[in-house]
Amino acid sequence: MSDVLHYVDEQQDAARERLFDLLRIPSISTQKEHREDCRRAAQWLVEELRTIGFAAETHDVKWAEPGHPMVVGHADENDAYAKAGQTHVLFYGHYDVQPTDPDHLWHSKPFEPCIKEDETGRKVIVARGASDDKGQVMTFIEACRAWKAVHGRLPVAVSILLEGEEESGGENLLPFLKAHQADLRADIALICDTAMPNRHTPAITTSLRGTVAEEICLTAAKQDLHSGMYGNAAANPAYLLCRLISGLRDETGRITLPGFYDGVAVPDEQTRAQWAHLYPDDAALLGEVGLSHAAGEQGFSAIEQTWCRPSFEVNGIGGGYQDDGFKTVIPAQASAKLSFRLVPGQDPLKIREAFRAYVRDNLPEDVTVTFTSHGASAGFAVEKESPYLAATLKALSEEWGEPAVTTGCGGSIPVAEEVRHALGMDALMVGFAQADDHIHSPNEQYGFESFHHGIRSWVRILAALAE
Amino acid sequence: MSDVLHYVDEQQDAARERLFDLLRIPSISTQKEHREDCRRAAQWLVEELRTIGFAAETHDVKWAEPGHPMVVGHADENDAYAKAGQTHVLFYGHYDVQPTDPDHLWHSKPFEPCIKEDETGRKVIVARGASDDKGQVMTFIEACRAWKAVHGRLPVAVSILLEGEEESGGENLLPFLKAHQADLRADIALICDTAMPNRHTPAITTSLRGTVAEEICLTAAKQDLHSGMYGNAAANPAYLLCRLISGLRDETGRITLPGFYDGVAVPDEQTRAQWAHLYPDDAALLGEVGLSHAAGEQGFSAIEQTWCRPSFEVNGIGGGYQDDGFKTVIPAQASAKLSFRLVPGQDPLKIREAFRAYVRDNLPEDVTVTFTSHGASAGFAVEKESPYLAATLKALSEEWGEPAVTTGCGGSIPVAEEVRHALGMDALMVGFAQADDHIHSPNEQYGFESFHHGIRSWVRILAALAE
CATH class of the missing domain: 3.40.630.10 (Zn peptidases)
Known part of the structure; x- marks a missing residue:
């Protein structure tokens, strides 16, 4: 050799x-x-x-x-x-x-x-x-x-x-x-x-971790609207999208979908100790990218949050006027690319359905949604x-x-x-x-x-x- | 003549x-x-x-x-x-x-x-x-x-x-x-x-209505991150932006900034009746653009919501990957163009300050914000x-x-x-x-x-x- x-x-x-x-x-x-x-x-x-x-x-x-x-x-x-x-x-x-x-x-x-x-x-x-x-x-x-x-x-x-x-x-x-x-x-x-x-x-x-990757698009009015003429009264898909996304985590960083944590195991103490030795604090993982605090689920270190806890992320979001200056418009549409990272034990298809049900159940009058799957893996x-x-x-x-x-x-x-x-x-x-x-x-x-x-x-x- | x-x-x-x-x-x-x-x-x-x-x-x-x-x-x-x-x-x-x-x-x-x-x-x-x-x-x-x-x-x-x-x-x-x-x-x-x-x-x-138009940009990591490697642990500006925006209205559509409704008067019954005659239901205003339900503050008709009630709108939002397909990224930045419509009696500068204070007070560790004013009028x-x-x-x-x-x-x-x-x-x-x-x-x-x-x-x- x-x-x-x-x-x-x-x-x-x-x-x-x-x-x-x-x-x-x-x-x-x-x-x-x-x-x-x-x-x-x-x-x-x-x-x-x-x-x-x-x-x-x-x-x-x-x-x-x-x-x-x-x-x-x-x-x-x-x-x-x-x-x-x-x-x-x-x-x-x-x-x-x-x-x-x-x-x-x-x-x-x-x-x-x-x-x-x-x-x-x-x-x-x-x-x-x-x-x-x-x-x-x-x-x-x-x-x-x-x-x-x-x-x-x-x-x-x-x-x-x-x-x-x-x-x-x-x-x-x-x-x-x-x-x-x-x-x-x-x-x-x-x-x-x-x-x-x-x-x-x-x-x-x-x-x-596995992934459930979803794209959602919300549509309300048949065209972009003047936010003076219609602001307040017309459903705003960009605002509603923010509201839906925001509601997916609670104040402690836990994901709120019913049954989301079914099958998720907490790692044993020996594993946690080994990882704590490799990454003595959150900055040991995050410092490289200019961060210092674990932003996710409280009670878990940064390395635990990424290695053994499921997550929800906004990978992309867009709607309305994004160029220079300002345009007082209510966008007709807004969309987001969202993903869940899953740990062993979670069922990707069940979680995708729970996500879609959450969105549908919280959609107000006048607003429609389309879903596009970008993959689901355990x-x-x-x-x-x-x-x-x-x-x-x-x-x-x-x-x-x-x-x-x-x-x-x-x-x-x-x-x-x-x-x-x-x-x-x-x-x-x-x-x-x-x-x-x-x-x-x-x-x-x-x-x-x-x-x-x-x-x-x-x-x-x-x-x-x-x- | x-x-x-x-x-x-x-x-x-x-x-x-x-x-x-x-x-x-x-x-x-x-x-x-x-x-x-x-x-x-x-x-x-x-x-x-x-x-x-x-x-x-x-x-x-x-x-x-x-x-x-x-x-x-x-x-x-x-x-x-x-x-x-x-x-x-x-x-x-x-x-x-x-x-x-x-x-x-x-x-x-x-x-x-x-x-x-x-x-x-x-x-x-x-x-x-x-x-x-x-x-x-x-x-x-x-x-x-x-x-x-x-x-x-x-x-x-x-x-x-x-x-x-x-x-x-x-x-x-x-x-x-x-x-x-x-x-x-x-x-x-x-x-x-x-x-x-x-x-x-x-x-x-x-x-x-007057306007307070603000652009905010949230920045976290020094670059876009892989959402697998960092998802959960790294602050996600796109998610946090959604959370901040979502929190600006409560469940009844009222805007939550302290003092926001100071000086706002409800119109007299005669005026409300005259307007109700011109716009007998919400669809009379909204039908033209494909909508039918007043989406804003509960207790007010669509025409009242636009003519005499202040509002908050997302005029544009953007962050992360917005092109075809999917990119499993945590964006380093996300920004939004936001506006408040103000009725007589509200102080635009006071409201701008209340908005900025709300954002600053709710910003987690590792995240910074910049504000750009796009105008404020009573x-x-x-x-x-x-x-x-x-x-x-x-x-x-x-x-x-x-x-x-x-x-x-x-x-x-x-x-x-x-x-x-x-x-x-x-x-x-x-x-x-x-x-x-x-x-x-x-x-x-x-x-x-x-x-x-x-x-x-x-x-x-x-x-x-x-x-």
């Missing part, structure tokens, strides 16, 4: 150049004008996998919009390994990225990757998708390349699945997994889309007894020189739940991003350390899983 | 053509790129007034932004009339217009006036500013033209003041009136910027004993063949209050717009009837005020 690690060290610059090529493709999955770019990114990955001895191809998906292709690859030694009873891993990542707005806040162009030193002095790669998730995807592919280059084969059987809709609902993933069960089933899934709790502590994320928790968990923790600890920990993650990675549901196997989430990587924000970045030690980590994990 | 009325009837087409010329100038006062258009509109009016024997010129204003010129004109017989003790009127209108968004809802171009038949079969002129206020301004100028053409002089001394910032704060008007007191003082102001209660009942508006009520009120009511009744009534108006026309304050005289608000003229909205229109009988009404009013 040390030869493989040495090869990784030698090849750092070339690996980074390959990542830059992928980052240059603006594969924004939620924007229709980038449809072809998503296909280009998928095709680029297929070519890359083929160069390192994978049988790889794109698969069209047709169950839902937007329908960006899946990339699937299998190492050519898989068949032989299957006969030998060797461990088989399925790696998952995604090649699509978030939109780039607000564009004026980027210091460099989002799809022209460049190298900078960040505020903390570490060297980083700056580009949309650097950290979420193209950089992380390439840590695994580069680890495979190194094994292949040095030994001509991987230590375990490896299949790779790369999705193009993780940032836009991902509704095709589950039906795709179900339709390709035989092709994709392995012993364990390895998902690389998470962050480390700090610069030096490697982690396996053992719980994730929270996820890894089997603590998984035979692959200990091996992976050990490999990570050796690479980083510090004991690896298990953590939660506030984000949604529906694939973890869906892999379990469709393929009947567990998933280990191992990622090397940092909290200050600005993911989903301007100036997204991925550290040289993350990328390089990420590759080395996978080299070790693949070896550990073979034992 | 009948010769003058006959002249107006003969000259209808030419009068409309002149109005079209004015409507073609996109004098949007709140948008910087239309600064020169505002100046062009002012200059067009100066030329027009000169052709009918007025000494007219533009006056630069410099006290506040945006600084669009005032147009002032005096009929050349004014000096002689002053010596003879003849009545002197000051006419007020405004040549600036609202922005045109949302542009896609216009059926014709906002600044290419055209003639259409509206849903109710009446012929209308369609253009931004047709009704608010260029069409109304031209009713008066055309009445003056007719008197001059037929008799070579007006029946009373006439001065004209046309503002270019009525739709954008109008902060220069009061200092301008104060600085030009000697030039502008008259016996009575005539303001043409209001609507008739229905197609056939002429009205003098005797009360107006409500207004006409002296019921004004010697000019009866004469004007009588002239209107004669023109329209139906008794003229006194009404309220929910809009703000700060000039009425400011004329009283700066020039020490009362103001009569006479207008010919209709509730369904779509002012401040797409497809703004002004009826042929409004324009033609508006001109004829002023012909009669000028005569009546001379007696």
